[in-house]
């Protein structure tokens with residue numbers, strides 16, 4: 001059985017400010033999505049990457065990937081995505097060929113993930129874990145609040161920081177585990193923001209492996225500044 005990666009890249013990236021879909025914004029002159037695809041294809045185990053493009057942008061994304069000359073001997077499929085991340089991942093899973101046994105799901109918005117971290121997640125699944133997430137301890141203390149549209153939000157509680165982890169991607173899964181989570185967990189509101197959360201809801205154990213600072217998600221304008229600096233340091 002083989003290992004494939006699904007890269008949801010259909011988000012508009014509203015929090016990053018106006019402009020192109022987030023995955024197509026450039027870092028060091030190269031679209032974030034191209035960085036993310038390269039990072040996953042560098043992993044030894046990964047033989048196929050399924051890129052989930054904006055719903056009306058699959059042809060454009062295909063042309064973009066072809067124009068960046070990605071490695072020989074590895075396959076890239078491009079499929080149109082959906083309205084939420086959860087829909088986009090499900091559409092990516094539906095495109096997987098039969099021989100795929102392990103699936104890594106990786107946000108296009110984490111373009112600088114180190115290959116060693118990708119390898120470690122894939123290895124943990126191959127060694128028997130049904131679901132694996134890379135994660136880091138938190139720097140900030142976290143409060144749970146009662147959300148309000150206007151005015152100060154009341155604090156409801158403070159979870160003990162030492163027990164919390166911030167999770168990253170790629171998250172790794174046995175294919176059957178992730179597919180059944182996407183079939184059985186309903187999409188509510190904005191849908192699931194992470195795949196392991198859906199697997200947890202089915203009662204399947206999920207384990208954490210060490211994440212990496214450079215696997216951060218590019219979400220807000222300041223993240224672009226940080227990503228450019230990391231890239232410049234790597235190229236120096």
Ligand code: C5P
Nearest residue numbers: 008009010011083084085088107108109
């Ligand atoms: O919005 P957020 O940063 O959580 O998005 C995480 C990833 O999910 C991004 O790579 C984004 O392109 C993707 N996504 C998607 N389809 C959507 C929304 C987000 O593929 N409808």
